[in-house]
Amino acid sequence: EAGVTQFPSHSVIEKGQTVTLRCDPISGHDNLYWYRRVMGKEIKFLLHFVKESKQDESGMPNNRFLAERTGGTYSTLKVQPAELEDSGVYFCASSQGFSGGRNEQFFGPGTRLTVL
């Protein structure tokens, strides 16, 4: 069974440009999460989809970030326009439906974003 995949693995863009990151969760996983790790800091939650619906987007930094999950399958995270502080590694994770709160998340390899 394929794991969580993310594309691209690396992206280098200039300040003001737009970047779109993609995450393909494990097939059948309703829950999809985005996290980010800025250099030297901890991994931080961005948002959570249940199927195509945003369950929790409390971690999204600002309105330059837009996440979608059309059809409840893959998800995209767009940053427009990118700023220097957006640099970091963006992780995607997926999990099956809740079962009394027992929810193991499987992580993708991450996308390393560098904004120059």
Add this chain to the structure above:
Amino acid sequence: AQSVSQHNHHVILSEAASLELGCNYSYGGTVNLFWYVQYPGQHLQLLLKYFSGDPLVKGIKGFEAEFIKSKFSFNLRKPSVQWSDTAEYFCAVSPKAAGNKLTFGGGTRVLVKP
């Protein structure tokens, strides 16, 4: 809001030495607890998890962790490390009630010298 603190940012030890990584969390309700590991060039993977029951949890590769509720701690241990345990280790918690988003500690880089 919950927070997770890992006591050490970097740990260097020799093969066969024992490893203990500290993790404390702050949260008013009940939580699920996790340790994730990221080996060089690989993605985050689950090392072990605690949901309920026996507070001593055994994970993969000889790791174990003990949940001490009164201390809000979930320390990771391995009696004898190998060079292949060189990795970054992350403690994480998720509230049982709220969507299971993970709150991570800052990570501990462990270097095992051969």
